[in-house]
Amino acid sequence: MLSHAIMPRRLHPVLAPVVLAVLVAMPASAATHVITQVDMSFSPPDVVINVGDTVQWVWTAGFHTVTNGVDLADPTVGKKFDAGLNPTSTTFSYTFTAPGTVFFFCRPHLLFGMTGSVTVQDASGVGDVPAHATLALASTPNPFNPRTLIGYTLPAASGVSAAVHDAAGRLVRQLAVDLQQDAGRHELAWDGTGEDGRVMATGVYLVTVTGAGLREATKVTLVK
Numbered sequence: 710m711l712s713h714a715i716m717p718r719r720l721h722p723v724l725a726p727v728v729l730a731v732l733v734a735m736p737a738s739a740a741t742h743v744i745t746q747v748d749m750s751f752s753p754p755d756v757v758i759n760v761g762d763t764v765q766w767v768w769t770a771g772f773h774t775v776t777n778g779v780d781l782a783d784p785t786v787g788k789k790f791d792a793g794l795n796p797t798s799t800t801f802s803y804t805f806t807a808p809g810t811v812f813f814f815c816r817p818h819l820l821f822g823m824t825g826s827v828t829v830q831d832a833s834g835v836g837d838v839p840a841h842a843t844l845a846l847a848s849t850p851n852p853f854n855p856r857t858l859i860g861y862t863l864p865a866a867s868g869v870s871a872a873v874h875d876a877a878g879r880l881v882r883q884l885a886v887d888l889q890q891d892a893g894r895h896e897l898a899w900d901g902t903g904e905d906g907r908v909m910a911t912g913v914y915l916v917t918v919t920g921a922g923l924r925e926a927t928k929v930t931l932v933k
């Protein structure tokens with residue numbers, strides 16, 4: 710009989726409300742998320758977690774660090790962590806207690822792109838930025854002379870910071886500091902000069918853009 714076959718099985722009239730009440734009242738339990746060092750990268754580099762969760766970084770080979778911040782120019786004061794990840798310090802754990810995005814990198818391998826982020830969401834969700842949004846950072850022309858345009862897309866209105874570093878990790882030029890911009894495509898120009906206005910040497914530079922809780926870097930080559 711068809712009507713019998715599709716009839717849902719009845720929940721116990723007394724237990725069903727109790728089970729539902731327990732499920733609704735149960736708080737999300739704190740979780741531990743593992744990020745593994747693989748060669749000169751973190752895997753996965755970017756994680757989305759809940760407030761109260763712990764991230765554990767796990768060493769596999771070599772000498773690395775797990776350093777809070779966007780780049781080497783970040784001040785030491787106020788860092789959440791700056792831990793070694795090496796044969797004598799094979800794991801590092803940190804519990805995130807406030808919502809927001811926390812960036813980290815490996816000091817020796819920052820310029821090899823050994824960076825990552827932890828986005829901490831509160832109970833109401835991550836906010837207006839999708840978890841897998843990107844800035845779609847790209848620089849044209851590249852290689853360049855005399856200037857290159859750094860294009861990026863903001864998924865939400867945000868303050869934007871952008872900086873250029875040389876191959877040794879030194880800050881060459883601050884292109885923007887908390888520049889307020891609307892959602893959408895934007896461009897910043899770099900004319901190949903340092904803070905003193907002089908044209909930099911031929912070579913590879915790292916352009917980093919931070920905004921809307923995202924951070925991306927791209928290499929550009931100055932040629933003469």
Ligand SMILES: [Cu+2]
Pocket residue numbers: 749772773774815816817818823
């Ligand atoms: Cu490293």
